[in-house]
Amino acid sequence: MSGCRARVGFLLLVIYLHTQPAFRQVAAHKNPNNFLDRLKRLDEKFRRFQELTLTRLQGIADNYNLPYNVDNRFQVLTEQYQNISIMLTDFQVRAANDLSSLKYWTKKLQRKSKKLDLKVTALEIALNEQRKLSLKESKKQRSHLLNLTQQLQNHRGLIGSISAHRSELQGGFRGLQDALKKQVDMTTQLQEQVRTLLQKETFSSRGSLNSGDSLTSNRTPQDPAPRIHAAGLEQGHRSHPAKKKDNVNLPKGKKVRDRLPSPRPTHLFVSTHKRPQEKPEAKLLEKSDAHDLRQLPLRHRIPQQQHIPKKAGTICNVNSMLHFPSTSIENYITFKKSFLTGIHELSICTWLKVDGNYVGTLLSYATEDNDNKLVLYGRSSKRSSLDFVIGDPAYRELPVDTLLDGRWHHFCVIWSANEGRFWHYTDRRLTSTGSKFQKGYEIPAGGSFILGQEQDFLGGGFDAAEAFVGRMAGFTMWNRVLSPGEVSGIATGKGLPRGSVLTLDDVDQLNGSVQHVRCGCLEHCM
Structure with missing residues (x-):
């Protein structure tokens, strides 16, 4: 079809060219100016017609050569498709890796968020407990403050009553001081009277003694010599030989203790006989043993306990x-x-x-x-x-x-x-x-x-x-x-x-x- 169209166009072009000189001659005889304008117009139309024919012929040529370039174009398209598929597979792999990493991190973040939520809840619970405790403590403190204020008021009342009775108490204390002074004076007088009576009794009881006994009779009950002698009796020792001379001139039936003041009750129960002699080695051993026991640590002084054996175990593979x-x-x-x-x-x-x-x-x-x-x-x-x-x-x-x-x-x-x-x-x-x-x-x-x-x-x-x-x-x-x-x-x-x-x-x-x-x-x- 395209070839037929080209042929028809070519024939029309030839016919146009053959008829063009005749038209020009006719137009030249009629009006030369119009003839030139028409020639210009025809030239322009001819140029347009040439351009159109050339474009048409180029399109026909391209359509005629199309089957020869299809294979090359298919090869180019396949290569482009392969490249696009490779890029898509790489993109899919990267997307899968990114999705897996995102899943991992999302799960990890979820776990950490759960931990943080639990920590937050624990902190909230602890804060609530602390608030409750603080409220309880504040209530206790308020009650203590109220009790303290009441006690202070009570103490103030007591202090007022004490200050009111202070003058009375001072008068009473003065009276007591005067009474105490009187009692002290009375006691001193009684002590002097007792001393005089004791001196009289000692002189009357010792008046029958001879001149050799006068030295001993002049001693007061506070004389330390009889006490020293009594102490010697307590220790189980005999009296000094020089003091036996005092007993020579005593009448019969009299002893040294008859002219001594009565010792304290504790001295009467002390035996005066000698104890059997102990060996010095035994005393030294006893002293050394006592000293050693005091120097030993506590664990050695405690009696050693018997070792209690452990019960036999049944599962003995734990180490x-x-x-x-x-x-x-x-x-x-x-x-x-x-x-x-x-x-x-x-x-x-x-x-x-x-x-x-x-x-x-x-x-x-x-x-x-x-x-x-x-x-x-x-x-x-x-x-x-x-x-x-x-x-x-x-x-x-x-x-x-x-x-x-x-x-x-x-x-x-x-x-x-x-x-x-x-x-x-x-x-x-x-x-x-x-x-x-x-x-x-x-x-x-x-x-x-x-x-x-x-x-x-x-x-x-x-x-x-x-x-x-x-x-x-x-x-x-x-x-x-x-x-x-x-x-x-x-x-x-x-x-x-x-x-x-x-x-x-x-x-x-x-x-x-x-x-x-x-x-x-x-x-x-x-």
Whole structure:
């Protein structure tokens, strides 16, 4: 069709060219000016016609050569499609990675937001309690102030009454002082009278004595010589030979004690005979023994108690125990070593005695990439469950109601990456189990292993609400799956299976107030 059109156009052009000179001659005879204008117009139309024909011919040529360039264009289009598909696949991969990272960070942020919410709620509870306590204390203080004001008013009334009666009391005191002075004067007079009477009696009783006795009779009752003689009698010694001369001129039947003043009643009961002589060596021994006993320490003076033997234990495979006394971020332990290679299977068994109303965090294994590679995590908000985390955010909840009675319980957790299976034993009984839990996952080596606290970053980021409070005995970890018979053997004290990779013998540092106690049997771990 396009070829026919071109031919028709060419014929019209030839016809036009042949007829053009005749028209020009006719027009020239009629009007030369009009003829020139028409020629100009015809030239312009001819140029337009040429341009149109050329464009038409170019389009025909392009349409005629189209089948020859289709293959090249298809090749270019395929290459462009391949490039676009490669770019789309790269974009999809990047978008998937970005979405996974966003999911991870969103879950981590959710966990941290939950922790912050729990902390905020705990702070609100603590603030409410403090407000209540402050209100109670303010009420008590107000009541105390009211009581004090009443007491002050009462004291002021008493002070007024005392000040009113003060003058009367002063007059009474003056009268008492005068009476006391009179009594003092009377007592001095009575003492003088008594002395005079005693002197008279002594002179009258000793008047019958001879001149040799005059020296002794002139002595007053306060003379110290008779007392010295009496003291000599008390000590069991004989009187001095020089004093025997005084007894020579005494009448018969008179003794020295008849002319001495009566001694004190305590001197009458002292024996005057000599005691049998004791050996000086025995006295020295007694003195030295008494001196040595005073110098000995207290533990040597206490009579030695008999050693009470301990009762024989039935579960004697624990070796040692850890005591976590309180909910403090400083109470945790670290180990000397970590995993040397990646782990695809593990078994963790220990004896637990929980002192609080929730279990808390038993263990936490963190690396630089992830702070929750392996965690047995609990906090005060989750009292009846324990989160078993392997590669955050994957976890399973383990029931722990039976562990909260304050007694010893055996606890085992086992995991295998082969089928993603896990087993949870309490007192050698299967408490919970499941599958498709981190199937094919590997716990990497080179991390930080901590007991008693949960790590928010490598080696730190602890929270007191997540701490373990209680006792942990016989903690052991294996890099394989234990059989039910082996778990039962550990719980009944028959021994420990071989191949353990971590025990309490590998403890490196005790932080805070944690205590590491050696006890061979569970009954001796108090």
